[in-house]
Amino acid sequence: QMAFDLPVNLRTTQGFSSAFYGEEISESLFLQVLDDAGHRGDRSLEVMCHPAFIDNTIRQxxxxxxxxxxxxxxxxxxxxxxxxxxGYRLGSYRDV
Known part of the structure; x- marks a missing residue:
C-alpha cells in the first residue's frame, strides 16, 4: 500500500541534493554536487539553493x-x- 496518493503522471528530477548550503558555498562545492550526481547516474538533478538579493526581510x-x-x-x-x-543543461520545472 502506498503511503501517499500521488498522481500517476507525477514528474520529478532523478536526483536531489541539499549539499549546496552553509559556509563552504563555492563553485567547487556546486561542481562536486554535480559530479556526485553523475556518479549515481542521475540524468537530472534538483539542487536546493537560496540565492537572494538583500532586503529588510533577508537582512534579519x-x-x-x-x-x-x-x-x-x-x-x-x-x-x-x-x-x-x-553534460548538464540548466532548466526549470517546466523542463521536467
Whole structure:
C-alpha cells in the first residue's frame, strides 16, 4: 500500500541534493554536487539553493550573507560553462 496518493503522471528530477548550503558555498562545492550526481547516474538533478538579493526581510535572516554568496556563485559565467562541460543543461520545472 502506498503511503501517499500521488498522481500517476507525477514528474520529478532523478536526483536531489541539499549539499549546496552553509559556509563552504563555492563553485567547487556546486561542481562536486554535480559530479556526485553523475556518479549515481542521475540524468537530472534538483539542487536546493537560496540565492537572494538583500532586503529588510533577508537582512534579519541568519542566512543573509550565504544567500549573497549563493547568488554570486550561481550566476558566474565560469560555473555555467563548467555545468555545460559536464553534460548538464540548466532548466526549470517546466523542463521536467
Amino acid at each position: 535572516s541568519a542566512y543573509c550573507f550565504p544567500c549573497l554568496t549563493e547568488l554570486d556563485v550561481l550566476t558566474s559565467a565560469s560555473l555555467k560553462g563548467a555545468i555545460a562541460q559536464r
